[in-house]
Amino acid sequence: MTLTMTLDPRIDDELRESMVRLWTDASNAGGAVGFVAPVTAAEVRTAAGKNLAGVGPGLPDRLLVAHEADSGRLAGFLFFEDLRFAPMDHWRMLKAVMVHPDFQGLGYGRELMAEAARIARDWKLSGLRLTARGGHGLETFYGRCGYTEIGRAPRAIRVAPGDERDEVTMWLDLSR
Numbered sequence: 001m002t003l004t005m006t007l008d009p010r011i012d013d014e015l016r017e018s019m020v021r022l023w024t025d026a027s028n029a030g031g032a033v034g035f036v037a038p039v040t041a042a043e044v045r046t047a048a049g050k051n052l053a054g055v056g057p058g059l060p061d062r063l064l065v066a067h068e069a070d071s072g073r074l075a076g077f078l079f080f081e082d083l084r085f086a087p088m089d090h091w092r093m094l095k096a097v098m099v100h101p102d103f104q105g106l107g108y109g110r111e112l113m114a115e116a117a118r119i120a121r122d123w124k125l126s127g128l129r130l131t132a133r134g135g136h137g138l139e140t141f142y143g144r145c146g147y148t149e150i151g152r153a154p155r156a157i158r159v160a161p162g163d164e165r166d167e168v169t170m171w172l173d174l175s176r
């Protein structure tokens with residue numbers, strides 16, 4: 001199985017709802033994608049709307065979606081967030097990076113991250129940054145994608161009372 005990647009797809013109701021379903025499923029499967037399970041589609045729809053508000057013709061943020069080539073099903077997505085601050089215009093923040101739980105272990109996450117890096121290089125960016133919730137092994141995954149841990153905010157994410165996780169900041173240097 002392979003992925004078909006699309007940068008800046010037309011955001012219609014079908015794509016929006018597919019993104020909400022994927023995000024809800026990923027969250028409820030224990031994914032560290034901005035929520036703590038259980039989460040409803042309505043809660044995710046609000047977050048998705050905030051992220052999508054910056055995406056579109058003439059807007060600063062960009063969306064990369066990955067569909068499974070055989071089935072056409074949405075497999076993953078991520079946002080390139082513009083920091084809206086000229087001295088930081090040479091890099092972007094990746095937000096809401098996720099692959100549907102049905103596709104975990106197939107290499108789709110690495111494909112999505114590789115495509116994001118390729119696009120960023122085409123844009124002549126010098127780096128990509130992202131944050132990850134500690135305790136999920138994401139530092140290892142992003143490390144295999146070429147990212148380096150550059151910072152950690154201890155216990156910054158409260159998953160549940162008494163269960164606080166580090167927020168880990170990762171950087172991909174594209175200037176090499």
